[in-house]
Amino acid sequence: MISKSIEEYLKTMYVIKKQEGKVRVTDVAKKMDCTKPSVNKALYNLKDNGFVNYEAYGTIELTEDGENLAKKILEAYDIVYLFLKDVLELEEEEAKREAEKIKSTISDKTINKLAKYVHKVLDLNNLDCDYDINKEKCRCCTRRIRLKAIIILNFINILI
Amino acid sequence: MISKSIEEYLKTMYVIKKQEGKVRVTDVAKKMDCTKPSVNKALYNLKDNGFVNYEAYGTIELTEDGENLAKKILEAYDIVYLFLKDVLELEEEEAKREAEKIKSTISDKTINKLAKYVHKVLDLNNLDCDYDINKEKCRCCTRRIRLKAIIILNFINILI
DNA sequence: CCTTTTTGTTAATCATGGTTAACATTATAT
DNA sequence: ATATAATGTTAACCATGATTAACAAAAAGG
Numbered sequence: 177m178i179s180k181s182i183e184e185y186l187k188t189m190y191v192i193k194k195q196e197g198k199v200r201v202t203d204v205a206k207k208m209d210c211t212k213p214s215v216n217k218a219l220y221n222l223k224d225n226g227f228v229n230y231e232a233y234g235t236i237e238l239t240e241d242g243e244n245l246a247k248k249i250l251e252a253y254d255i256v257y258l259f260l261k262d263v264l265e266l267e268e269e270e271a272k273r274e275a276e277k278i279k280s281t282i283s284d285k286t287i288n289k290l291a292k293y294v295h296k297v298l299d300l301n302n303l304d305c306d307y308d309i310n311k312e313k314c315r316c317c318t319r320r321i322r323l324k325a326i327i328i329l330n331f332i333n334i335l336i
Numbered sequence: 337m338i339s340k341s342i343e344e345y346l347k348t349m350y351v352i353k354k355q356e357g358k359v360r361v362t363d364v365a366k367k368m369d370c371t372k373p374s375v376n377k378a379l380y381n382l383k384d385n386g387f388v389n390y391e392a393y394g395t396i397e398l399t400e401d402g403e404n405l406a407k408k409i410l411e412a413y414d415i416v417y418l419f420l421k422d423v424l425e426l427e428e429e430e431a432k433r434e435a436e437k438i439k440s441t442i443s444d445k446t447i448n449k450l451a452k453y454v455h456k457v458l459d460l461n462n463l464d465c466d467y468d469i470n471k472e473k474c475r476c477c478t479r480r481i482r483l484k485a486i487i488i489l490n491f492i493n494i495l496i
Numbered sequence: 497c498c499t500t501t502t503t504g505t506t507a508a509t510c511a512t513g514g515t516t517a518a519c520a521t522t523a524t525a526t
Numbered sequence: 527a528t529a530t531a532a533t534g535t536t537a538a539c540c541a542t543g544a545t546t547a548a549c550a551a552a553a554a555g556g
Contacts, residue, residue: 181513201534214514216535233521233534264449274446281437289424341543361504374544376505393504393551 178225180280183249184208185218186227190238190246199236252279255291263297338385340440343409344368345378346387350398350406359396412439415451423457 178186188207189199196203204215219236222228227242238246257275260266266274279287338346348367349359356363364375379396382388387402398406417435420426426434439447 179512202532210513211515212534213516213536217513260446260449264446264453266446266449270443270445274442277441278438281441282434283430285430286420286424286426286434289420289426293424339542362502370543371545372504373506373546377543 178221178227178245182218182221183245184280185215186222186238186242187246187249187253189222189228189236190243190250193236193238201236249279252282252287255279255287255294256282258298259290259294263294338381338387338405342378342381343405344440345375346382346398346402347406347409347413349382349388349396350403350410353396353398361396409439412442412447415439415447415454416442418458419450419454423454 185204185208188204192199192203192207201212201215201219205212208215219228219230222242223230227239227245229237229239253275256279257271260271260274260278261268264271282290345364345368348364352359352363352367361372361375361379365372368375379388379390382402383390387399387405389397389399413435416439417431420431420434420438421428424431442450
């Protein structure tokens with residue numbers, strides 16, 4: 177099993193892939209404010225766990241599992257961010273920082289409950305939505321994510 | 337500065353002190369499901385940071401700073417637990433587990449906002465409450481904590 | 497008392513996740 | 527085409543927080 181810390185590298189790779197078209201060790205290091213050897217280590221860890229394909233000096237490619245996990249992580253972040261920003265009304269930067277930390281500790285179950293709650297509170301008129309971070313999104317969730325595109329920040333062109 | 341991991345030892349010591357009257361390395365280890373050497377290390381770390389008084393083979397005593405920090409940690413836990421249990425409606429055991437993890441990552445600012453939100457949502461009729469985890473509690477908070485004594489679980493005899 | 501059990505300490509070790517320094521490879525620019 | 531710059535890798539190392547094994551001290555029970 178992969179750690180929360182390593183998951184962060186995967187998420188970052190996914191985002192860079194969508195933004196830049198290709199993923200380089202240096203870019204990941206820059207984005208994560210860490211060194212290249214750290215990225216290298218994480219990379220081989222991710223490879224060993226089947227989340228990326230990689231050969232030395234080659235191109236970094238996420239596997240299907242890798243993509244799915246990355247999407248899930250990003251989504252967990254969005255849900256927590258949305259809650260902190262729009263429900264608790266934390267200031268934007270604070271909400272981002274805190275969402276990053278919180279989403280790394282909580283279980284899927286909690287994320288699902290939080291998502292449903294946020295849906296409800298922010299008045300989506302769909303209290304029956306059976307949100308599950310591990311499943312395909314329902315129309316309601318999809319719509320919500322689209323409507324709330326602004327929360328996707330610089331990932332706006334990535335999701336869905 | 338002390339780490340979140342070390343804070344947990346302090347919190348546990350505080351709880352044991354209130355429950356048992358005295359704190360022993362073995363009890364802390366049992367409660368935290370770790371080994372005695374781990375407790376010993378944490379103990380000297382806490383001592384170096386002025387949160388406990390201790391000499392080898394002596395009795396563990398929390399300083400005033402230690403007590404205050406422990407109270408703060410317990411309270412952060414209670415707030416998160418209350419939110420997960422009564423607002424998100426997580427099952428009790430899950431709420432406890434998750435609260436433990438979450439409260440270790442979030443900032444005082446977020447805790448304060450969450451506390452205010454929980455107060456509001458659970459309808460305490462005091463929307464002006466200026467909760468601050470670092471300050472003396474307002475009447476509203478004190479009352480809330482009293483009313484919600486049940487959430488304090490086995491710590492019921494400790495707080496306030 | 498003094499033996500035994502419980503409790504606490506110390507030293508050596510480990511895993512994780514990070515670093516720096518040195519080097520290898522690839523890409524770029526003239 | 528080749529020197530230079532950028533990028534990627536490797537090895538050695540560090541901090542943290544934990545462990546096990548061995549030992550020391552204190553408490554408890556005959």
